[in-house]
Amino acid sequence: MSEPLLDVRGLGVDYRGFRALGDVSFEIRAGETLGLVGESGSGKSTLARALLRLIPASRGQILWRGSDLLRCDSATLRRHRRDLQIVFQDPVASLNPRMTVAQALAEPLRVFEPNLREVERRARTARMLERVGFAASMLDRYPHELSGGQCQRVGIARAMMLDPKLLICDEPVSSLDVSIQGQIVNLLVDLQRELGTAMLFISHNLAVVRHLSHRVAVIHEGNLIESADCDALFSTPVHPHTRALLAAVPDPIGRRPTKSAAT
Amino acid sequence: MTVRPAARPTLKTQEVRVDYPIPGGTAAAVRGVSLSVSAQECLGVVGESGSGKTQLFLAVMGLLSSGAQITGSAQFEGEEILGLAPQELNRIRGSKLTMVFQDPMMSLTPHLKIGVQLAEVLVHHRGASWRDAERTALQALDRVRIPDPRRRLQQYPHELSGGMRQRVMIGMSLLCEPSLVIADEPTSALDVTVQAQILDLLRDVRAGTGFSIVLISHDLGVVASLADRVAVMYAGRIVESAPTAELMRDARHPYSALLMQCVSDLRRPRTDRMPFLAGQAPGAAEPERGCAFAPRCPRSTERCTHERPALEDVNATSQVACHYPLR
Numbered sequence: 001m002s003e004p005l006l007d008v009r010g011l012g013v014d015y016r017g018f019r020a021l022g023d024v025s026f027e028i029r030a031g032e033t034l035g036l037v038g039e040s041g042s043g044k045s046t047l048a049r050a051l052l053r054l055i056p057a058s059r060g061q062i063l064w065r066g067s068d069l070l071r072c073d074s075a076t077l078r079r080h081r082r083d084l085q086i087v088f089q090d091p092v093a094s095l096n097p098r099m100t101v102a103q104a105l106a107e108p109l110r111v112f113e114p115n116l117r118e119v120e121r122r123a124r125t126a127r128m129l130e131r132v133g134f135a136a137s138m139l140d141r142y143p144h145e146l147s148g149g150q151c152q153r154v155g156i157a158r159a160m161m162l163d164p165k166l167l168i169c170d171e172p173v174s175s176l177d178v179s180i181q182g183q184i185v186n187l188l189v190d191l192q193r194e195l196g197t198a199m200l201f202i203s204h205n206l207a208v209v210r211h212l213s214h215r216v217a218v219i220h221e222g223n224l225i226e227s228a229d230c231d232a233l234f235s236t237p238v239h240p241h242t243r244a245l246l247a248a249v250p251d252p253i254g255r256r257p258t259k260s261a262a263t
Numbered sequence: 264m265t266v267r268p269a270a271r272p273t274l275k276t277q278e279v280r281v282d283y284p285i286p287g288g289t290a291a292a293v294r295g296v297s298l299s300v301s302a303q304e305c306l307g308v309v310g311e312s313g314s315g316k317t318q319l320f321l322a323v324m325g326l327l328s329s330g331a332q333i334t335g336s337a338q339f340e341g342e343e344i345l346g347l348a349p350q351e352l353n354r355i356r357g358s359k360l361t362m363v364f365q366d367p368m369m370s371l372t373p374h375l376k377i378g379v380q381l382a383e384v385l386v387h388h389r390g391a392s393w394r395d396a397e398r399t400a401l402q403a404l405d406r407v408r409i410p411d412p413r414r415r416l417q418q419y420p421h422e423l424s425g426g427m428r429q430r431v432m433i434g435m436s437l438l439c440e441p442s443l444v445i446a447d448e449p450t451s452a453l454d455v456t457v458q459a460q461i462l463d464l465l466r467d468v469r470a471g472t473g474f475s476i477v478l479i480s481h482d483l484g485v486v487a488s489l490a491d492r493v494a495v496m497y498a499g500r501i502v503e504s505a506p507t508a509e510l511m512r513d514a515r516h517p518y519s520a521l522l523m524q525c526v527s528d529l530r531r532p533r534t535d536r537m538p539f540l541a542g543q544a545p546g547a548a549e550p551e552r553g554c555a556f557a558p559r560c561p562r563s564t565e566r567c568t569h570e571r572p573a574l575e576d577v578n579a580t581s582q583v584a585c586h587y588p589l590r
Contacts, residue, residue, distance in 0.1 A: 039454045039455075039456055039457070040424070040425060040453070040454045040457070041424070147312070147313075147543060148312065177311045177312050177481040178481055178482045178483070178484070178522075178525045178526065178527070179311050179481070179521070179522055179525045179539060179540040180311075180539050180540060181525070181537070181539065182525060182536070182537035182538050182539025183539040183541070185537045185539075186536055186537055186539070204454035204455050205455065205527065206455065206527070206529060207527030207528065207529055208527070208537070210529065210533060211533065211534075211537050231533075234529065244456060245455065245456060246529065247459075248455045248456040248458070248459040249455060249459075249527060249528075249529050250458075250459065250462070250484045250485060250487075250488040250527075
């Protein structure tokens with residue numbers, strides 16, 4: 001087995017004495033998708049943010065290709081950051097309303113490749129735009145002219161501009177209509193297959209997690225309570241809380257009463 | 264089973280349109296919707312963002328901004344309510360006709376205790392004393408299964424979880440024994456286990472009493488788990504309406520069938536591609552030409568692009584608006 005891309009050991013986050021994240025350890029290998037499921041308040045987003053050092057961790061290690069992101073100097077952190085990108089839940093709020101699609105996509109290049117020639121920057125922006133299924137006419141649009149699903153495709157394109165090694169997706173489809181969630185999920189799967197990007201895919205939507213994960217971890221009250229290969233987790237969940245999560249998905253065709261098992 | 268008495272429906276809308284003037288024309292959010300909700304019935308209304316499902320019921324509730332031009336008719340228990348003056352509307356709004364919104368944090372007042380917010384409904388609509396109102400408020404929290412309701416009455420909205428807040432909203436909507444509760448995406452801001460609890464709760468409180476529900480959602484799975492009948496909306500119109508079991512088994516409109524495929528179902532085998540609906544519905548400002556779904560429809564022909572299909576009866580309980588229905 002190759003060495004993991006990301007090796008998280010005993011990561012914890014406290015907010016003024018409240019343990020949002022207890023003691024979380026897991027690995028992600030290159031090209032692998034780890035699905036992370038849990039309810040609101042279970043610590044999913046705290047974990048995503050702590051991994052990128054958007055919020056301070058209270059303890060533990062985040063080993064990124066061998067070096068600890070919690071203890072490296074700012075120049076090293078900055079160098080690693082281009083390899084670690086994130087897609088947020090609210091696709092509209094995560095775009096700057098005053099930037100066109102072209103400007104939003106060019107921004108990562110301006111930051112990390114400031115010496116790039118304008119022509120080259122434009123070419124790469126256009127290529128990525130096409131990659132997420134947009135016509136070139138989208139380049140001059142502003143976020144308010146786009147639907148939620150389109151905004152999220154721009155968010156994904158922006159995160160992929162620097163060809164990251166790990167993409168963290170924090171509930172990327174939860175605010176979208178069910179009818180278009182599949183488009184975003186398929187896009188992420190395609191990007192991963194073509195570019196070999198590893199993913200941490202966070203969601204409370206089990207059907208979506210099942211669709212694109214290789215392995216799934218379940219988080220509950222700040223701790224991982226179960227982790228298994230995707231098929232195994234869905235066919236034979238072990239932890240009672242995992243079973244409750246699975247039981248809560250409405251069953252439309254059988255019209256089974258959704259008597260909730262979880263509390 | 265649904266009781267379908269010959270008596271007048273609780274809510275009956277006829278050709279409701281909602282238009283907004285925009286530079287150079289109008290944007291049509293709702294393009295003529297006729298539907299009825301019988302006593303004790305749960306009607307599910309399904310559609311994507313922008314289909315007009317929320318606009319329709321905000322119009323019924325008299326909650327749209329003054330810029331909206333509303334035409335058509337909406338009768339609540341036999342009384343026309345479209346165009347009623349706010350003070351007239353307030354006789355029924357909040358008591359006999361109530362609404363539960365998507366975001367329970369936004370619909371509760373942040374600086375008032377839960378108990379006060381519940382009690383003032385009864386003081387205002389029923390002329391109850393504050394003391395009596397607080398007692399009824401306590402029963403209301405108990406009814407929506409909020410543990411330790413006495414303590415909750417003394418708390419502020421931010422001290423409650425999203426699921427608890429939505430229970431409070433449901434409890435509030437039931438305070439004056441309404442005839443109709445309109446629930447607009449009541450579980451969309453909640454995660455899956457809490458969603459299941461809220462749907463259970465709606466089912467249980469409804470079983471004990473006689474009120475009707477309109478359940479609005481973009482997720483057919485959510486709607487189907489509760490509704491007796493489903494109306495599917497697309498680009499401001501109803502394109503199919505049928506009893507839930509019939510729609511789930513034998514959808515007639517290609518749009519309904521495609522929406523069905525997008526419903527999360529863990530019992531289906533894992534597939535390589537996740538189903539989704541490509542393309543977008545026409546915007547409200549675009550003029551209507553033919554069937555609005557034609558550009559996204561696998562069955563569309565030349566005819567669909569210029570001739571709009573009318574919503575027609577298929578049998579006593581179902582209607583569809585399609586030139587080439589699936590069955």
